Structures are given as C-alpha cells and as structure tokens.
Amino acid sequence: MKKNSLIIFLMGPTNVGKTLLAIELCKKIPFDIISVDSAMIYKNMNIGTSKPSKKKLKKIPHYLINIIKPTEYYSVSKFIKDVKKRINKTIKKKKIPLLVGGSMLYYKLLLENNDLLPNKNFKIRNYINYLSYNIGCDKLYKYLCYIDPVHSKLIHPNDKKRIIRLIEIFLISNKNMTYYKSIKYKKLPYKIYQFALIPCLKELLYNSIIIRFKKMLELGLEKEAYKIFKNPNFNKNLPSSKCIGYNQLYSYFMKKITYEEMIFKSIYATRKLIKKQFFYLKNWKYKINYIYNLNIEKNIKIIKKKIKKYI
Template sequence: MNPVNEDSKNLATAIFLMGPTASGKTELALSLCEQLPLEIINVDAASVYRDMNIGTAKPSPDKLALIPYHLIDIRDPAEIYCVAEFYHDALEAMSHITKKGKIPLLVGGTMFYFKTLLCGLSALPAANSKVRERIKNMMIEKTIGSLHSQLHKIDPVAANRIHPNDSQRVLRALEVFLITGKTLTELIKKPRRKLYYNIHQFGIAPINNEILQQKIAFRYNQMLTSGFEREVLALFKRSDLHVDMPSIRCIGYRQMWSYLSGKINYNEMIYQVNYATKQLAKRQMTWLRNWKNIHWLDHNKINEAYEKVSKLINKNNK
C-alpha cells in the first residue's frame, strides 16, 4: 500500500496522521504545529464543505486563524467533491507548503484519500461544470438506488464494487463515463501517477475499542450541546440541498436530516448517529491494521508524539 522509492532521501518530506473518528487526530496535529514547522492539509471528505462545522468537528475559527489549514471549507454543500479533485488539490497544497520551507501534515480519517495519494491516481478526467450540472439534475429526478442501477448497466464491475448508498462514488463513476465515454473500470487499469514525497506515516487510536466508543458517544453529545441541530436545520431549509447529496449523506447530517423530516424521533436519531459512527471507526481501524510502515502515537502523550515525529523529520533531513 505504500510504494518504496529508492530516491526517498532526495525527496521533500510529508507526514500522514491517520486514525479513526474521535481519536484525537486534529487536537494532536494542532499541538504538533505549535512546535514544528508544519502546515495541515485536511484529509476528511466532509470537512471540505462550508457551513458544516459542528458535525465535522472542525477546529474553532480561533485555532484556524493561528495555524494554516488547507482544503477545509473549499466547497459549498450543493457541490460534489471527488477523490480526483482531492488528489490534485492536495498535491498543490503540498507543493505550496514545501516551497515555503515547511512540511505538509496531512490529517484525517478518509483512508481512501490517503491510499490514493500513496498509490497514485488513475488517468481520470477532471470535473466538468456542464456534466456536474447534469449530474445534479439527475440527483433531483432520481434516487441514488436508480442511479446505481444505471451505473450497473454502464459499468457492472464498478457498480458491484461501489455500495448502492455510496452516492459520491456512484455519481463520480457516472460523471467519468459522461465526460470520457469510457467506464471507470477501463480508465483505472491505466498506469497510476505516484506521489514523489518521502512520507512518514503515523496512526493514532485509543488503546481499546470500548474507549473509542465512549469517545464517539461523548463527542456527539458535545456536538448536540454546541448546536448541531441548528446547523443542520440551516442546511435543511435550503432549496438546493437534499438527502442524496454527498454532503448531506455524511454521518450525523443524514440522520439529523431524517429527524428534521419527521422520519425518525430524536432518540432514534442519536442511536443511528452513534451506530453509524462506530461502524465507520471499525472500517477505519480495519484499513489501519493492514497499513504498512505506520508509527503509532498516543494522543494523550503530546511530548512523546512530538519526540517521535521530530526524530523522524530530523533523521530524514540530515
């Protein structure tokens, strides 16, 4: 999963900080940035959207004003943001940070984004505004289930690989076909472009699953206390948003949306959010357990984490 480059000593350094949701990645990253020449790049698919702050656990405006934080609040919730766009945006941000003499610190839990950076991106087309508009109209007229069925007729291999409820990936596969006339399956067979950085990978997670589940429940209670319902209500009142959009399908938002629609009650909403978040954390940990060349950090021991990160950086820069 992490290709080794023989010339890594001559490459610029970059750091990955990965972990399951609610594990303390952002807090640790912000602390590291206070002590080391780092700038953060967001690797969370939900945090790219503006006006989605509480439910994505973004840092406070005060913290964002102190430490550069790239690829956050870069899309309106009505827009689609795919992995190809992330790949190009992340490379641009990494180059910008490196030219300033600093080190990119990529932080988040969207493991597919990290994998794409490490293994390279297939020769997929960039987004096309006209096709995007067509896709948005398709989303209004049809359910995500019917769009998945349409994808199955065009590209059965991709359709079998993509979950019917994964609206973002279903829509991206359809977009690729509409732009190129070729299926996603055809295009991903072509050689991938590799990431030419010397990557140091760190993982962060509580010592056991019980602690992680407690942290997940505690964090969601904090979100509710902080006004998460009001945040989603503001989105709910917009005429250009609906539940099948990638932004609204993010965990927490789609369950609150169902509550605001009267489909579930308040307690059921809380249960569904906690359950979905725990399932997400389980999938993230499965990714990380199979990840190569990862160094584990304890988010409760900031000084120890700082020593591990700075040691690897200094060793690489000798």
Template sequence: MGPTASGKTALAIELCQHLPCDIISVDSALIYKGMDIGSAKPDAEELARAPHRLLDLLDPCESYSAAQFREDALREMAEITARGRIPLLVGGTMLYFKALLEGLSPLPSSVPEIREQIEKEAAELGWEKMHQLLAKVDPESAARIHPNDPQRLSRALEVYRISGSSMTELTQVKGEPLPYKVFQFAIAPEERSELHQLIAKRFQLMLEAGFEQEVRALYQRGDLHVDLPSIRCVGYRQMWDYLAGKLSYDEMIERGIIATRQLAKRQITWLRGWQDVFWLRSGDLTNIEQICSVVGEK
C-alpha cells in the same frame, strides 16, 4: 491519519508547536462552509494556534472530488515547502490520502448526456435496479457501493458506459506518485470499545454545542437534499432525517453514533492495509516524542 474521534487534530496542533509544520486538512466534510459543529471543524482558538488549509472551500450545494483535492493539496504543499516549512496532512478521508500518495487513475470525465440518461433510468427503475445493473458489469464496485448511494453508483455506471471498462479495471492503473518524501502516522485507541466511547462522547458534545441548529439552518435553505455529498456526511444525514420527521430525537442520536462507528471501522480497515505506517495510540503522552524521533532518524 486515523479514525474519526481518535485525536488527530489535537495531536497535529501540538506537533506544530514542536516542528515547523503547516496543516493541510484531508477531510471531505471540513471543505464545506457552514458545517462546523457536526464535522468537528477546528475552532477559532485551535486555528489561532495552528492555521489549517483547505477548510471552508465550498458551499454545501457543491461537490468535491479526490482529483480536486489532489490538485489543491499539491498547490498548498508547494507553497509550504517553498517557505522552508513542512506540510502536515491531517484527516480521515482515506480516499484523498490514496489519491495524493498514488496519483489518480485515468477515469473519464463526466459526460452530461450519459449522466442524465442514468438518472432518467433510475427515476423509472429505482436505484436498487441500477445497482443490480452495475453488479453485472463491475461486481467489485457494486460490492463496495451501497444501493442508497446514487452519486457513486451513477458515476460507476457512467465510467463503464463511457469507456467500456469497469471502474475497478481503470482504478488499477496508477497515476503520478507524490513527489515528496513522506512520513505516515496513524493514531487510534488501543481498544475499539474506547473509540466507541470517544465517538459517543463527541456526538453528545456536538449536540450541546448546537449541532441541531446548525443543520436546521442548512435544512431551511431549501436548495439542499439528502443526495448531496455534504448532507450525506456522517451525523448530518441522521440530523436531516430527524428534522424531516423521519426519526425521533433519540433515534437520530442512536443512528448518528452507529453511523460514526461504521465510518471509523472503514477508516481502520483502510489503514490496516496501508503500507509504511507508524502507529500511535490515542492519549499517549509520548506521541509527539515518537513522531519527532521517527522524522529525526530519517
């Protein structure tokens, strides 16, 4: 686990050369086809060295939930362990890790009629007003969900209207825990300034690799829009706004880097509250040795 640009993929691929591991991606952007450069998806050479599972599952017009991830990950883990190998889960989508480790809360399934009613109200009142309505019934979720995040905002309101309980109340009820012995490692630079440099460098490398052309191909399809989870991914949203004429090229770069920093900050905040994590430092040549030592001891 770790913040974006901290070196998770490179470390995982190297670890596969020392332990009989198969990698399972834990990343909400890597599941989308055609979103390779901006998501830092492993390239052909990296995949040849260490194949990754749960990549390229969906078209960008589709959505994917933590529940779907848990189901897919458990299936892959069972297959890997049946062959006598070790599932190595790698990524930065902390909600997916949480769903996998703790199980899922008993949230109600979506009801199309209620979802449509919420969308109709939002069209009339605006999402800012819908956010205020959520704050009255579920202040904790409202504090966590941005007013410009219609998918999560709609879901939180829907859960309350279906069940009569807030999402906050329901998520405190845990599901089935993970039936595996787990070793948890987090990697990050020692200084935040170093992480910021890595983020800026990687964003520039993405641009040089053709990130604009990648997003332009998605933009020109005509069936994708900024409210989809895929297009809201960090970097993609900012490039989309540039292609739509809402940002200059330099503004797109600046906002893309800022949004990536904010994502990394949220990831680190999650991890600081995580239990039983062994911390590694980005770029430390002894990381593999440390991991093998911890796993070997237990």
C-alpha cells in the same frame, strides 16, 4: 518542487485526537496542516465536523478547510489536485506538509497519484438516479456488469451510490473503472512518513463518540444543521447532506425519524465509520508507524525522531 521533500501523514479513526496532536506538533516543528477530511471542506458545518475554533485556526491555519458551501459539489479527484497544489506551496515556504484527517480513501488515491477520474456531471448523475427509481438498482447493476465486467465483481449489487458513480464515469469518459485502475500512475515525488494515531482500547473510543455527539447537540448542532436545511438550494442528494449527524438531523427535520432515533442513528453511523477506518488501516499496503493516543509529548518525540534528518 524539490524532489524527495518530506510529507507527513497523520491518519487514524474519528475522535482519536489527530487534530489536537497536529496543533501541538506545529508548535514544535515547522509544519503546515493540510486537512484530509471530506466533511471539514464545507463552510458553516463546524460543530458536527469537530472543526478547530476560529481562534485556533487563526493561530495555526488548517488548509483545505471551509473551501466550499454545503450546497456545492466537490470530487475526490478535485481534492487530489488541490492537495498537491497546497503541498507545493508549503514546500516553497520551506515548511513541511502535515496531512491530517480520517478520510482514508483520499490518502489512498493521493498515494496512487490518481487524479484522472472525471469530475462529477450532475445532469448525467441525476439522470442515472432517475433511472434507478424507475427501473431499479438491480437493472443498473446489470448494466454496470455489461460495461465493466471486471470491476463490477467488486461491487455489491445493492451498493447504489457506487454503481451510479461507476456508470457516470463511463458515460462521461467512455472508459470504465477497470481502465482507470490499469493506468500506471507516477509515484508522488516526496519522502512520505505515514503515522496512524490509534486508541489503546477500541471500546473507549466507541464509548467516547456517544459523549461527543451529545456534546455537539449541546453546542448547537441542531440549529447549525437546520440553517443549512432551510437553504433554498439544499437537497438531500448533496454530498454534504451525507455527513454523519447532519444526514440524520435532516431526516428528523423531514419527520422521517424521531429525535431519539436521530441520536441513535448518528452514533451508530459514527461507529460504522470508525470500523471502516480501522479496516483501511489493517489492510493498508504502505508502511505505517502506529502511535497510541496516550501521551501527546511522547508522540511528538516519536515523530521528531523519525524525521530528525529533515528538520
């Protein structure tokens, strides 16, 4: 690994045009696209994750896409390890890693070089889940406050998912999140340029996700999700089942909600995700170069100008 090799981040909210810009960039600059998307990792979840077509992927490969089955588990720490391996392979090929996606937590932990958190242990997790149903989330939160009085103050008492994960980390490693946060990680040995592709008007982006989701349904999202739902190894607690669109369709298949409610909840969840992505960008402590999603050629010129001494 060459010290101070260049890496590019192309971040931004869902449906803003990151993938399209990345593909066009690859035609002009020797980039390798590395996906930073927590949903695109799953095989056979293509329509609902807006993956590029097989034809496009064959022409311009995207790494860390289609790497596990929807019935398998994948942790953030595993992603950090995998993406670092892929970065090094790209650099050895004398190409530039272009990390593209909207999973902001992945970028954050990568910048912190934080891959020490233990992988998920599903026997322990299932046991904590069992306890949550029997004794309630409030008692789990009290236990979290006992084992981690500092970090627990940052967690909402009703945030069951995070409470379970934090207790799981402690039971696996006998160390709490406050300990992991206190570790001084080594900085990544790269020159990193961070770009965020953003819309000129947020409302246009919010309106576009309605059209986007209805188009997904027209393309066969319901059929795609039902095939996964009918897999004998499927269960609602799998991380893949939390992906937007699929999660709501699974509730529809289980007759918990109507078809119209499924559409509404999917669009609402996407809006909520976009707001969260904007929140991350607004509070990002690293330098970001903001570019607007108006003109691809103009954006290519901006990026080329920033990194010209490396290409």
